Amino acid sequence: MMDKLNAETKKKIDEIVARHTGKPGPVKLMLHDVQNECGYIPFEAMVKIADACQVSVANVYGVVTFYAQFTTQPKGKHVINVCMGTACYVKGAQKLLETICEATHCKVNETSPDGLFSIDATRCLGACGLAPVAIVDGKVHGNMTNPDDMKQLISAIIASE
């Protein structure tokens, strides 16, 4: 099924495709720019890229699913990464993740129905000394052992919307 995209997004995608057409290895470059500029890879973008690069849509889709940096769903306005690395796991990352899911009404690796939050369970974020760690909108929050701290943070975000 084709995504229903607004005119602005379509224009962005067309510009990106035009920018890289004819250059070597264009599929990944185009996907990279679409991801950056649209926040995800709409199906329609895969079709346009496949056309421009004369490869099949399945081929482009294969590249999308191979790289974790690409997503096919729009991200929420606020992105929460929860580290599920060993150090964080041992210190209660699972509980932290559950707390976040409950407070945001969002499932793991999905976007909440209201479009406000996305939750990504990730590998070690390189801040094990602060375990368990979550990154909320790019800001690191460490030692999140008390679920109330995270609940408060999320409530504050919701209140500010």
Ligand code: FES
């Ligand atoms: S395991 Fe979580 S930051 Fe390393």
